Amino acid sequence: MATATAPSIAIDPALEKRCIDTVRTLAMDAVQQAESGHPGTPMALAPLAWLLWTRHLRYDPKDPQWLDRDRFVLSAGHASMLLYSVLHLTGYDLSLEDLKHFRQWESRTPGHPEYGYTAGVETTTGPLGQGIGNAVGFAVAEAHLAAEFNREGHAILDHHTYFIAGDGDLMEGVSHEAASFAGHFKLGKLIGFYDDNQITIDGRTDLTYSDDAGRRFEAYGWHVQHVADVNDLAAMEAAIEAAKAETARPSLIVVKTIIGYGSPNRADTSKAHGEPLGKEEIKLTKAAYGWPTEETFFVPDDAREAWRAAGARSAEHHAAWRERWAAYAAAHPELAAELERRVAKRLPEGWDATIPTFTAENGAVASRAASGTVLNAIAAKLPELIGGSADLAPSNNTNLKGLGTFAPTDYAGRNFHFGIREHGMGAIMNGMALHGGIIPYGGTFLVFADYMRPAIRLAAIMHQQVIYVFTHDSIGLGEDGPTHQPVEQLTALRCIPNLTVIRPADASETAEAWRTAVTHTTGPVALVLTRQKLGFVDRTKFAAASGLARGAYVLSDAKGGAPQVVLMSSGSEVALCLSAQEKLAAAGVRARVVSVPSMELFAAQDAAYRAEVLPRDVPRVAIEAAHPMSWYRLVGDSGTVLGIERFGASAPYQRIFEELGLTVDRLVEAAQKVVAQG
Numbered sequence: 001m002a003t004a005t006a007p008s009i010a011i012d013p014a015l016e017k018r019c020i021d022t023v024r025t026l027a028m029d030a031v032q033q034a035e036s037g038h039p040g041t042p043m044a045l046a047p048l049a050w051l052l053w054t055r056h057l058r059y060d061p062k063d064p065q066w067l068d069r070d071r072f073v074l075s076a077g078h079a080s081m082l083l084y085s086v087l088h089l090t091g092y093d094l095s096l097e098d099l100k101h102f103r104q105w106e107s108r109t110p111g112h113p114e115y116g117y118t119a120g121v122e123t124t125t126g127p128l129g130q131g132i133g134n135a136v137g138f139a140v141a142e143a144h145l146a147a148e149f150n151r152e153g154h155a156i157l158d159h160h161t162y163f164i165a166g167d168g169d170l171m172e173g174v175s176h177e178a179a180s181f182a183g184h185f186k187l188g189k190l191i192g193f194y195d196d197n198q199i200t201i202d203g204r205t206d207l208t209y210s211d212d213a214g215r216r217f218e219a220y221g222w223h224v225q226h227v228a229d230v231n232d233l234a235a236m237e238a239a240i241e242a243a244k245a246e247t248a249r250p251s252l253i254v255v256k257t258i259i260g261y262g263s264p265n266r267a268d269t270s271k272a273h274g275e276p277l278g279k280e281e282i283k284l285t286k287a288a289y290g291w292p293t294e295e296t297f298f299v300p301d302d303a304r305e306a307w308r309a310a311g312a313r314s315a316e317h318h319a320a321w322r323e324r325w326a327a328y329a330a331a332h333p334e335l336a337a338e339l340e341r342r343v344a345k346r347l348p349e350g351w352d353a354t355i356p357t358f359t360a361e362n363g364a365v366a367s368r369a370a371s372g373t374v375l376n377a378i379a380a381k382l383p384e385l386i387g388g389s390a391d392l393a394p395s396n397n398t399n400l401k402g403l404g405t406f407a408p409t410d411y412a413g414r415n416f417h418f419g420i421r422e423h424g425m426g427a428i429m430n431g432m433a434l435h436g437g438i439i440p441y442g443g444t445f446l447v448f449a450d451y452m453r454p455a456i457r458l459a460a461i462m463h464q465q466v467i468y469v470f471t472h473d474s475i476g477l478g479e480d481g482p483t484h485q486p487v488e489q490l491t492a493l494r495c496i497p498n499l500t501v502i503r504p505a506d507a508s509e510t511a512e513a514w515r516t517a518v519t520h521t522t523g524p525v526a527l528v529l530t531r532q533k534l535g536f537v538d539r540t541k542f543a544a545a546s547g548l549a550r551g552a553y554v555l556s557d558a559k560g561g562a563p564q565v566v567l568m569s570s571g572s573e574v575a576l577c578l579s580a581q582e583k584l585a586a587a588g589v590r591a592r593v594v595s596v597p598s599m600e601l602f603a604a605q606d607a608a609y610r611a612e613v614l615p616r617d618v619p620r621v622a623i624e625a626a627h628p629m630s631w632y633r634l635v636g637d638s639g640t641v642l643g644i645e646r647f648g649a650s651a652p653y654q655r656i657f658e659e660l661g662l663t664v665d666r667l668v669e670a671a672q673k674v675v676a677q678g
Helices: 013-034 040-056 077-090 096-100 130-149 167-171 173-184 213-220 233-245 279-289 301-331 333-343 367-379 422-435 446-461 475-480 489-494 507-519 545-550 571-586 599-603 607-613 629-635 653-659 664-677
Strands: 071-074 161-166 190-196 223-227 251-256 385-389 415-417 439-445 467-471 500-502 525-528 553-556 565-569 591-595 620-623 640-642
Touching: 013 040, 013 077, 013 096, 013 279, 013 301, 040 077, 040 161, 040 190, 040 233, 040 301, 071 077, 071 130, 077 096, 077 301, 130 161, 130 173, 130 190, 130 333, 130 422, 130 446, 161 167, 167 173, 167 190, 173 213, 173 422, 190 233, 213 223, 213 251, 223 233, 233 251, 301 333, 367 385, 367 467, 367 507, 385 415, 422 439, 422 446, 439 446, 446 467, 446 489, 446 525, 475 653, 489 500, 489 525, 489 629, 500 507, 500 599, 507 525, 507 545, 545 553, 545 599, 553 571, 565 571, 565 664, 571 591, 571 620, 571 664, 599 629, 620 629, 620 664, 629 640, 640 664
Parallel strands: 071 161, 161 190, 190 251, 223 251, 385 439, 439 467, 467 525, 500 525, 565 591, 565 620, 620 640
Antiparallel strands: 553 591
């Protein structure tokens, strides 16, 4: 079912020009007042914004989170004043005063669009290329949920995703990954605009870039059109209509623009890109538009009325959809209730009842294997949990058995093959999470988290529930060698605000890690898992793994008195701590073993609990097969960290641990030393 065009009314061309020039002048004035920003692209793209928001996009300024709205992504996020101006003019909760506070402290109009700050902003953009990946994720989510919930005569999910990208977006590698994915999966409700202004900060794009972008996207399987001038509204309108009519392929409209359009001295130059035009140049530009030259933030009454009328007309789509929803809920009440549950992020009753209990018979496995077992156990109860891997599903254990594969012929499938596109996978998952109704997960080796770090960072900035399954977590993967053995990645991930990193010590902790990841709705979670088998930790002898939810807990306490030293670690090295505890006991040293699967969760606990687990007057020794930096905040001045400050090696993992000093004997020696010093 094709999405209907927004109802429109005939409008006088002179008024239409005033509506467009209003966006241009608001952008110029806001950037000038802030004394920083990017005026040129909003000035160039104002005609496209006018067409989209008055004739094509389906939105409701009074209810920006309406489920079946069209999604718009400004991948060229530096052009944020284009978006802010249009949101203000169409009636969103964004005032003219907000525009005047562009780029100021706690402003609702930050320098780049930020999800959660401004009604109508669908995603945080600015790092170039990311928005394209997000847009693909929005389109994926729409396709999947439509396949799952729509029924004959009830197309309750039927919307488009639009994005605007610039030259910089298309130079970035993530745009290639995401566009290739979208073309292969034939996401026909994805429509992009390439702002081909041929200008970058350094100068003209031909300094570094001579791609034929249209042919490249055609090779990806996209429907491509060219418009010679964005100001040719009839040509633009025809191209958008043709893109909407093409349902079997995503569409890209390559449109020529002039950056800084109308500026006598800055148009078509890099000077119009990333700095204010200057007061005198703004006066000249306004004069060229036929605009009052002495007024700032001027909005003609008839232009405001025309923009607001467009917003009101678009909201009529929402009213019609509510009627369709009522009919859908009457015909399919169980489906309607299920969709409402997912969008509200309410977990099903008893979803975790099937999480397995690991025993000596089934628990001596790699944590990646335990993860796969848990994932499949909860999948049937959590239909919103969908995902896959960057071509490593058998190694990451991310396949959902018997639940279908997402494909152009079956968008309802829950297993995703992202291809060898880690960065694209991360950006696409962000869009899937932002769309709503889905909890996305994606797997790769921990060392390749570096490839997707910008997308992880954005998920954390936006507090989105995205789950990363990072396996092959250390030198423990052995023979593949230093190129595949992560060393610095754990510390690097732990440095990202709002990202929760969980490295479970055994199968039981892995089960609890998934429970925590599914219930943690305020940010992304990284599950860090081993390739090598782990020993079974008999929980009848030690503390229950449920302590994982608090980030760190006493796994095995000292016998015969208060602890003289605390041994702590995460992941596979917790087993070394348990063995060292026994050796120290034989030598008359009382040691407490603390498992620290998540530093972030532990830091969120109250001071009393942290002091209970790590007494202030007891020295601490940490060990981890990774860079030691992140542990120094836990061991304190009197503690010691055994870690790795070099790259790994190609050999059986047992030999690598021995050669790099990550052994029980080294841990015992370090513990005895800090006790003697204490």
